[in-house]
Amino acid sequence: MTETNNTAKLWDLIKSVEVAMMVTEDGGHLRSRPMAMSQKEFDGTLWFFTRADSHKVTEVQSEQRVNLAFAHPGKQDYVSVSGTAALVRDAKAVEDHWTESLKVWFPKGKADPEIALLKVTVQQAEYWDAPSSTMLHAYGYVKAALTGESPNPGGHGTVKLS
Secondary structure (H helix, E strand, C coil), X not given: CEEECCHHHHHHHHCCCCCEEEEEEECCEEEEEEECECCCCCCCEEEEEEECCCHHHHHHHHCCEEEEEEEECCCCEEEEEEEEEEXXXXXXXXXXXXXXXXXXXXXXXXXXXXXXXXXXXXXXXXXXXXXXXXXXXXXXXXXXXXXXXXXXXXXXXEEECC
16 A cells, blocks of 8 residues: 555545545434535645535534545545544635535525535545556456456555645
């Protein structure tokens, strides 16, 4: 397993994943829900729009540690991100991360009184990026059948940010 502090590698793996599963703790139980990232670049922080009165906000105010699971099966890329979440109610942050598609959830737009962001400060991520082409899978199958050895499954590593 490779260990690195390469934020570019992490961003390359997650930027095209439309929805991550965010895991929070709710009274001693883990809960997951789909969340869409809202950003064009990555500096160690991930941003997600939410309603300030949502239950997940209560959860992260009680227990800030969260996990984000990203999967891009077509590319065989999988990432698990650990970090801390905080509620942000700041007009500039809303403006910086806003896209028109968010009107589906916030019909009043950026001025919606319940609009907020969850800011996830990434501490560490673990990734698996396997070759995804049909030819490489076929090669791996043939190699395993002929030699009894597993093919190289691709990259696996950890990115530590703090």
